[in-house]
Amino acid sequence: MIKARQRQNLVAEIDKHFTLDAHVKEAFLAVDREIFVPNEFKHLAYQLEALPLAASQWISSPLTVAKMTQHLELDGVDSVLEIGCGSGYQAAILSRVCRRVFTIERIDELLKEAKGRFSKHEMHNIFTRFDDGQRGWKQYAPFERILFSATAKEVPEVLFEQLAEGGILIAPIEQSKDYHIITRYYKRNGRITSETIEQCLFVPVLSGTQK
Template sequence: MQDTIEWEKPRFSERREERYQMVKRAIKGRGVTDKATLEAMRQVPRHLFVPEDRRSNAYENRPLPIGYQQTISQPYIVGYMTQLLELDEGEKVLEIGTGSGYQAAILSELTPYVFTIEIVEELGKQARERFESLGYHTIETKIGDGYKGWPEHAPFDAIILTAAADDIPEPLIEQLKPGGVMVLPVGDSGLTQRLLRVRKTEDGKIETERKLPVRFVPMTGIDQKN
């Protein structure tokens, strides 16, 4: 039996009640029932992951712009996708599309082994500084093309994409551990996409489940269209 893993999880009293109400109104009871996911969303201060002029809207259940034609996903989708990963404490997870860093912070409540890649350099730098200033010291960040994954740290128990791909990126399938789970939106940019949960069986086969219709910004990078 694996020993309990302990790591730093920063805590914030500011606007705590709004976080609890966000979970109660927008997330709990809508199919997100995993206790660890719900508790993570109660603890991470979403208002500190959005631009200052959007902070009054931080706990509404809707996406918000974060600059550079990118958005922070609505809380319900963040919770739903996190639950689909079925993360256990101590597992290694890769996020493609750091954005403001909110999703990575949620993941870091579940496991200390979070790796996140952002292709927009300024957003990546901002997220790295935000993690440092807020105390999310276990998150590893990289600025680069997420389509390629992060082979130096592979294989991963779970992979999550927060931008829509045309198809399931082959490099990410290769970097997913047998028995692992990938959650991603797939489909044309500008249109409704389909959220998929992809499982890699122990013998390397790929099984795909179709979940919610969603709308995400498109995945970019030199390999996306090649």
């Protein structure tokens, strides 16, 4: 009961800043953010704060996760690819909206922890891969949606190739050192167009993998 109330309060706080669609709201009510947060920060799990993880990474603010999720326009979508699994919280939210979530993480420690959470909490429609996410996941392409959970200077061409016709890719794009813009890309008739949505701040995407 307490956790359910905490999730309801979290959704209410998000809704004050960003009006949630019904299916996104339901996803947040269904997922305990607390299980994705390090023990020493669990008392902050239901606040609108980004929190530190291992390997100098962060779990995004619930408000940011909500925005990225809603900007993907996921209603009725089957498959989504996430670049940067991190704690696994974003993937868990996506898994409540989409039939299949494919998430890639370049830091082995983070991925092992996230996989343990998915398994323990029976999130069986999330598929994980240890790799540099900028290469995508060709085996399961094309994806209807692709989400970058880290800032990129530009989106690798291979990811546009793995985006389905009619698909959407969301990425925080670095304009300058501390100025990042959430950008939404559309693939129509094989052509990529884009629109800027709003300013944001994410950790940078890095190349290669880290054991």
